[in-house]
Amino acid sequence: MTHRREQGIGSLSRLAEVNIETIxxxxxxxxxxxxxxxxxxxxxxxxxxxxxxxxIRRSRELGFTVDEIRNLLDLVEGGHGCGDIQEAALRHLEDIRGKIADLERMARTLAETAARCEGGDAPECPILDILSEEDKPL
Structure with a gap:
């Protein structure tokens, strides 16, 4: 049996460590x-x-989107097994790994470009050049 302790939004905010506007x-x-x-x-x-x-807060901390959390809640409330929830988590993990790979590529490109920059009052700036190129992928 679920214990029903009623509380206001301020109390809920403190207990769940979530901003009132987020609630x-x-x-x-x-x-x-x-x-x-x-x-x-x-x-x-x-x-x-x-x-x-x-x-919801913990799911957001792990990077799940609102739609992904909605899906997780649907799985839980629909009585789906751990396998379905694991599948959703593994899809999310794959997305995270893809984002990490993208961030690592961006970091390499920026580091390489910044290393070519002389700094100071040099008239040419490789950083501005790469940011201005239209057809070259980063």
Whole structure:
């Protein structure tokens, strides 16, 4: 049985270590269900909201996009097994590795270009030259 401790958005924000505006955003995009409201109109969040928000925060910390998190939540709520969740995680890992490769390529290009730069008052600047080239991939 789930213990239902109701809390306001400020308390939820502190407990889940998420900004209040981020909570509202996750509600707007459908990652976090809208909570019931008190007679005074304030949001009243449960521990289920807190747990889900922590899941979302941790997923974001690992670089999952909002759509990827939505997919993970659908898998969890749909009763899918660990294999389906692993597949989603491995797809994300492959994306991360691709981004790392792109960043390493960019770093090499920038380092090589900066090493050719004489600095100072030299009229020619290889950094500006490479940034101005239209047809050459970085």
């Amino acid at each position: 509202r955003y996750y509600e707007r995009v459908g990652l976090l269900p809208s909570p019931p409201r008190t007679p005074g109109g304030h949001r009243s969040y449960s521990d289920d909201h807190r747990r889900r928000l922590v899941f």
